[in-house]
Amino acid sequence: MRSHRITTPVLLTAASLTAAGLMVHSAPARAVTSCGATQNVTPSSLNSAGKGNGCRILLMAAGKYPSFNITSHSGGVLTLRCASAGGCEFQPNNRATGVDGLVIDGIKITGGNNGLYIQGKNIVVLNSTFVEQTSAGLTVIPGTQSDNIQIYRNRFQNAKLGCDYRHPHNCTGHLSDGTPVAEMDYGVRIHDTRNVKIEGNTFGTVFNHAISIKYSVVSSIIKGNNFRGCGRACIDFGQESPASTEGTITGNKFGPYRKAGVNVRWMK
Secondary structure (H helix, E strand, O other), rough: OOOOOOOEEEOHHHHHHOOOOOOOOOOOOOOOOOOOOOEOOOOOHHHHHOOOOEEEEEEEOOOEEEOEEEEEEOOOOOOEEOOOOEEEEEEEOOOEEEEEEEEEEOOEEOOEEEEEEEEEEEEEEOOEEEEOOOEEEEEEEEOOOOOEEEEEOEEEOOEOOOOOOOOOOOOOOEEOOOOOOEEEOOOEEEEEEEEEEEEEEEEEEEEEEEEEEEEEEEEEEEEEOOOOOOOEEEEEOOOOOOOEEEEEEEEEEEEOOOEEEEOOOOOO
């Protein structure tokens, strides 16, 4: 886990966050609503059905799906919804970039480097499960600024310990101080985003950063999440420069297996 300069030298305990929360004028999320006709799809037909613009609901039958790559979408909300939550198992390294209006509902991704990359506007990821990626479960990627990203009621799971990147020969799963090093670096990682809301998700049990507001995030809301275990940091608030601007952390539950509940670093 990288060490960075702390511009706001505050470590907030679980007790203080539960009691009062940390609030700095965050903007509310705007609704992203599924629309259009429903089309039934299977693993062999999903990628072709996802092409084109406008309102559509793709109802996915349970099964094992290849990774998807949506490179643009506009003119209405595209919904990818599993007919049975968790029954649609995707290969890792899925991508949805340059989109305006997308709902991803009820998928499961296990293993690989990254579960899902997203970039765009008005994107909701909900009721999905991310298991034991080596880098991150869900990443909002840098570059063009994203906006109105909503991450609701998902599960992020990892039990594997990893190696110390500063001392690669050390693969005991712990640093010299005895604290754990996770194979799954991040549950959720947010870069370069105007507004993001992360609510009602469950994290367990070991990450280097369960949630990272990485850098250049204007407004973030982290609310009502259950950190059953984090390993190292549950929330890294402004992990790197350029600094993020404002945010609200409130109503979250923090289990005992963690080095820190919330680290506040590069925040204006």
